[in-house]
Amino acid sequence: MRHHLILRVITKLLVGPIMLFALYVQFHGDFSPGGGFQAGVIFAVAFILYGIVFGLHKVQHVFPPWLVHKMMALGALIYAGTGVVSLFLNHTYLDYSALAHHPEHGQHYGIFAVELGVGVTVSAVMVAIYYAFAARPPRLSDEEW
Amino acid sequence: MLIATALSVVQTKRLFAVVMLSGVFSLLSALLFVMLDAVDVAFTEAAVGAGISTVLMLGTLALTSRTERTPTRSSLIPLLVVVVTGAVLVYGTMDMPNFGLADTPANNHIAAEFLKQSPHEIGIPNVVTAILASYRGYDTLGEVVVVFTAGIGVLLLIGQLGRRRRKGKGGKV
Numbered sequence: 011m012r013h014h015l016i017l018r019v020i021t022k023l024l025v026g027p028i029m030l031f032a033l034y035v036q037f038h039g040d041f042s043p044g045g046g047f048q049a050g051v052i053f054a055v056a057f058i059l060y061g062i063v064f065g066l067h068k069v070q071h072v073f074p075p076w077l078v079h080k081m082m083a084l085g086a087l088i089y090a091g092t093g094v095v096s097l098f099l100n101h102t103y104l105d106y107s108a109l110a111h112h113p114e115h116g117q118h119y120g121i122f123a124v125e126l127g128v129g130v131t132v133s134a135v136m137v138a139i140y141y142a143f144a145a146r147p148p149r150l151s152d153e154e155w
Numbered sequence: 156m157l158i159a160t161a162l163s164v165v166q167t168k169r170l171f172a173v174v175m176l177s178g179v180f181s182l183l184s185a186l187l188f189v190m191l192d193a194v195d196v197a198f199t200e201a202a203v204g205a206g207i208s209t210v211l212m213l214g215t216l217a218l219t220s221r222t223e224r225t226p227t228r229s230s231l232i233p234l235l236v237v238v239v240t241g242a243v244l245v246y247g248t249m250d251m252p253n254f255g256l257a258d259t260p261a262n263n264h265i266a267a268e269f270l271k272q273s274p275h276e277i278g279i280p281n282v283v284t285a286i287l288a289s290y291r292g293y294d295t296l297g298e299v300v301v302v303f304t305a306g307i308g309v310l311l312l313i314g315q316l317g318r319r320r321r322k323g324k325g326g327k328v
Contacts, residue, residue, distance in 0.1 A: 135306030
């Protein structure tokens with residue numbers, strides 16, 4: 011992909027807005043369509059696009075595999091941990107009303123935290139799967155497509 | 156158009172075209188979901204089906220082969236299985252209520268309760284998110300764990316986890 015100047019420039023322009031859009035979908039999921047799953051995928055797409063155009067090496071420099079693997083587990087832990095927190099606050103597991111004085115606010119915080127966990131896990135898993143596929147030496151060269 | 160795309164997926168031998176067509180199929184079904192007012196589902200379908208899975212399929216193609224192999228066995232039994240399964244599924248839809256009917260179980264059972272209660276109990280405008288994250292919190296936790304497990308599975312099968320172990324600690328991938 012080294013010769014495709016247009017692709018490289020457009021990708022550079024797009025990666026930022028894609029991430030911004032992912033964050034919007036993530037944190038605005040309470041008010042509009044979207045949430046952790048979609049945002050995670052969109053966030054991962056930014057890295058995958060970068061990886062496709064600029065090569066696996068560069069994207070792994072930005073977002074190293076060990077970090078991806080940690081984040082996979084971290085997201086699930088954030089989700090489960092939110093439940094444990096509400097357990098410690100004398101409520102049932104995953105009852106977010108415990109997280110603030112007013113139950114509605116607690117629900118807001120809880121959904122926020124949970125969606126964050128979902129987003130982190132989904133994006134990390136998607137990037138990890140992409141890395142796993144892309145890290146193997148391809149049998150087809152670019153011309154064969 | 157969905158059916159036309161599906162048929163051309165079956166017909167085409169070049170797998171690159173097949174992958175692209177399945178992306179088109181996902182995008183079209185996302186449009187269908189939008190028309191049914193299921194915006195969240197459409198969003199997911201467009202992002203996952205048309206976006207990520209197309210890329211992953213292309214990655215798989217790069218690792219394997221570009222054209223379909225001609226089948227060695229006769230396709231009669233698979234055809235029979237598909238036809239029978241399809242007939243059973245169509246027969247199953249006979250019992251379903253008409254689309255958009257007000258007195259279906261889906262509209263009467265608990266959905267109305269959710270729609271009525273969630274502004275007071277959760278206080279966020281998007282009822283889908285309220286149900287997904289709060290009322291059905293356990294289910295979503297399970298889904299996240301499923302995604303996590305899928306990631307671990309892929310990593311163990313073809314990923315870098317195993318390779319690093321074989322190379323020892325110094326083997327940086």
